[in-house]
Amino acid sequence: MGPIVETRDVWKVYRAERVPVEAVRGIDLQVRPGEYLAILGPSGSGKSSLLHMLGAMDRPTRGEVLIEGKDLARMGESQRTGLRARRIGFVFQAFNLMPILTAFGNVELAMRLAGTGRAERRGRAEKLLGRVGLAERAKHLPRDLSGGERQRVAIARALANRPALLLADEPTGNLDSKTGGAVLALLDEFHEQDGQTIVLVTHDLAAAGHADRVLVLRDGRIHSEHDLRGVADRREALRHLLDSEL
Amino acid sequence: MSDSSHSEGKRNLGDPLLPVGLGVHTLMHRWARAALTSLGVAAVIAVYLGVSGGVGEAGPDVRAPFEALSGRIIVQQAVEGYSEAEAYPALSSLLAESDAEAILAMRGADPLTSSSVLFVPLARVASPGEPPAVLAVGIEPGHEVAFLDGLPVGDGQAALSDSMSVILGPRAARYFAGAGACETVMLGAVIELAGAEFEVVGVLEPGTALTDHAVILPLRTAQNLFLRPGVVSAVILHVSDPASAGPVAAAIRERFPGLQVIGGESQGELEEPAPEIESGVVSFFEALKITVLLVAVLMISIVMVISVADQRRQIGILRAMGAGRPLIAGLVLTQAMVLSVAGTLLAWPVYALVMLSLRSVLAEANIEITLADLLPSWARLFVTALLVGGLASLWPAWQAVRVTPLEALRAE
Numbered sequence: 001m002g003p004i005v006e007t008r009d010v011w012k013v014y015r016a017e018r019v020p021v022e023a024v025r026g027i028d029l030q031v032r033p034g035e036y037l038a039i040l041g042p043s044g045s046g047k048s049s050l051l052h053m054l055g056a057m058d059r060p061t062r063g064e065v066l067i068e069g070k071d072l073a074r075m076g077e078s079q080r081t082g083l084r085a086r087r088i089g090f091v092f093q094a095f096n097l098m099p100i101l102t103a104f105g106n107v108e109l110a111m112r113l114a115g116t117g118r119a120e121r122r123g124r125a126e127k128l129l130g131r132v133g134l135a136e137r138a139k140h141l142p143r144d145l146s147g148g149e150r151q152r153v154a155i156a157r158a159l160a161n162r163p164a165l166l167l168a169d170e171p172t173g174n175l176d177s178k179t180g181g182a183v184l185a186l187l188d189e190f191h192e193q194d195g196q197t198i199v200l201v202t203h204d205l206a207a208a209g210h211a212d213r214v215l216v217l218r219d220g221r222i223h224s225e226h227d228l229r230g231v232a233d234r235r236e237a238l239r240h241l242l243d244s245e246l
Numbered sequence: 247m248s249d250s251s252h253s254e255g256k257r258n259l260g261d262p263l264l265p266v267g268l269g270v271h272t273l274m275h276r277w278a279r280a281a282l283t284s285l286g287v288a289a290v291i292a293v294y295l296g297v298s299g300g301v302g303e304a305g306p307d308v309r310a311p312f313e314a315l316s317g318r319i320i321v322q323q324a325v326e327g328y329s330e331a332e333a334y335p336a337l338s339s340l341l342a343e344s345d346a347e348a349i350l351a352m353r354g355a356d357p358l359t360s361s362s363v364l365f366v367p368l369a370r371v372a373s374p375g376e377p378p379a380v381l382a383v384g385i386e387p388g389h390e391v392a393f394l395d396g397l398p399v400g401d402g403q404a405a406l407s408d409s410m411s412v413i414l415g416p417r418a419a420r421y422f423a424g425a426g427a428c429e430t431v432m433l434g435a436v437i438e439l440a441g442a443e444f445e446v447v448g449v450l451e452p453g454t455a456l457t458d459h460a461v462i463l464p465l466r467t468a469q470n471l472f473l474r475p476g477v478v479s480a481v482i483l484h485v486s487d488p489a490s491a492g493p494v495a496a497a498i499r500e501r502f503p504g505l506q507v508i509g510g511e512s513q514g515e516l517e518e519p520a521p522e523i524e525s526g527v528v529s530f531f532e533a534l535k536i537t538v539l540l541v542a543v544l545m546i547s548i549v550m551v552i553s554v555a556d557q558r559r560q561i562g563i564l565r566a567m568g569a570g571r572p573l574i575a576g577l578v579l580t581q582a583m584v585l586s587v588a589g590t591l592l593a594w595p596v597y598a599l600v601m602l603s604l605r606s607v608l609a610e611a612n613i614e615i616t617l618a619d620l621l622p623s624w625a626r627l628f629v630t631a632l633l634v635g636g637l638a639s640l641w642p643a644w645q646a647v648r649v650t651p652l653e654a655l656r657a658e
Contacts, residue, residue, distance in 0.1 A: 077571070081569070100268070100275040101271065109567070115261060
């Protein structure tokens with residue numbers, strides 16, 4: 001089975017006050033079905049720019065981004081929109097829930113955008129909210145939920161359409177360590193039990209330690225790559241590997 | 247977990263009712279702003295309803311005065327410094343009755359619809375350019391039509407039955423009823439004029455300012471009562487053939503050069519400027535209607551532009567989640583439509599309440615209003631509301647569809 005997403009010599013260059021800024025510089029990567037990949041890097045390393053391209057929200061300046069074998073550059077606006085609606089789920093640092101909708105409404109929204117029938121989406125929204133432990137909070141608006149609860153709703157929403165790829169951009173960035181840990185445990189659960197493919201972007205070593213494979217980004221390039229499968233204490237091993245690189 | 251039956255190449259065909267649901271939810275979330283906007287729109291649409299009513303009223307009335315004036319000649323003492331329209335009736339005018347009779351006897355005059363008249367003010371002038379609040383009009387019995395010009399009687403008869411009978415204009419009827427604009431003297435009531443008692447035999451329908459204030463009584467009675475023996479104020483002459491009005495007027499001018507002769511034009515001559523006046527009135531009201539609607543469009547548009555600016559993040563989230571541009575445009579369109587339709591629905595009660603509360607004021611101007619008169623064409627109003635909402639959504643919708651999915655992330 002081919003990769004879900006693949007990049008070939010991808011570049012992203014922004015123009016800031018007429019000065020070109022190379023956010024991503026010639027990155028090659030592959031994400032295979034069922035894989036849990038973490039992209040680790042400090043602020044400004046280009047990880048978010050890369051994530052936007054993997055999520056069909058932005059196009060590369062140069063190179064190719066292939067999503068399920070289709071070149072992003074050759075897709076029209078409506079094709080990319082359809083792709084985001086059906087094949088990719090997003091979890092954002094700031095949760096990005098619709099404030100006017102309840103937790104249930106937010107999860108259902110993703111399926112309404114994908115054109116899922118009413119009965120199916122209601123059943124699935126209830127089931128997903130149950131899985132993230134928020135069945136009792138389904139009728140609450142985001143403002144009435146805690147940060148951790150909001151992020152769990154966001155995860156349920158991202159998974160509502162059974163996406164091929166779940167992209168999580170600093171999902172624990174706005175949470176305390178305990179709540180953040182619970183959110184990461186939830187992602188682990190969906191990865192392990194359902195085989196969900198996940199790409200996690202983070203600057204947090206502990207968060208990256210949940211992934212099977214870690215790409216370390218520096219100055220827009222892949223600095224190193226680490227396979228953590230079979231490692232017992234992934235966090236400690238990752239710390240050790242990174243320390244040895246310095 | 248992934249479902250490869252979905253094709254990334256498919257067009258995004260989400261729930262078609264989603265923009266409506268989200269739009270209504272958004273308005274409910276910002277209900278205070280939505281309510282204030284709807285009230286503002288209601289006020290503007292109420293003005294539109296008022297203006298639309300004005301066109302309906304003004305349209306058919308433009309030619310009506312010309313019809314009444316055609317073939318009519320008024321002869322009175324010259325009044326310095328006034329145009330013909332302002333000069334009649336000259337309350338100070340005094341003609342010898344013998345001259346009046348000579349004028350009435352001229353060739354071409356219709357004796358049945360012509361008469362000498364005596365005007366005597368019975369109350370002060372309420373406002374400049376208006377006739378006195380009550381004006382006694384002495385006229386030859388059987389020739390009342392000379393003064394009334396076909397104005398119908400609302401109650402009773404248009405003919406003076408005896409020397410002590412009167413016909414009242416509607417405002418004069420209210421004057422004699424005492425205080426209270428809505429009360430009027432009833433048919434058969436007795437009123438007192440200069441110490442004499444008269445029976446009311448007719449009450450006129452609203453007409454001109456002159457007929458509304460009139461107390462019509464027999465000419466001889468008026469001459470005796472107001473001590474004007476052998477004199478009249480004017481002669482109202484109607485010619486049998488309207489085409490001969492001009493030559494008759496010229497003959498009067500020639501024979502009585504010291505008198506003022508007003509009118510004498512045929513209906514065709516009088517109506518010459520009518521199409522221009524008519525089209526001017528219609529154009530004015532149409533322009534006013536369009537302006538009022540544009541104000542409503544602008545009002546909703548401004549609110550929606552602000553709303554889109556507030557919702558940029560939400561729109562970005564929707565775009566990131568796979569909402570297409572048509573959905574975003576539909577979201578804005580729904581909000582503008584709801585504001586417009588809600589405002590329009592609120593407008594009618596506002597309009598009806600204002601008009602009904604002004605009923606007594608309008609009655610003074612002889613405009614009678616009932617609730618049925620105020621009912622609009624609902625279908626046309628609904629279409630107007632949709633058009634206003636649609637137009638108002640264009641610019642904000644354009645701004646909204648330009649929001650990219652990255653907007654949701656930039657705010658992080």
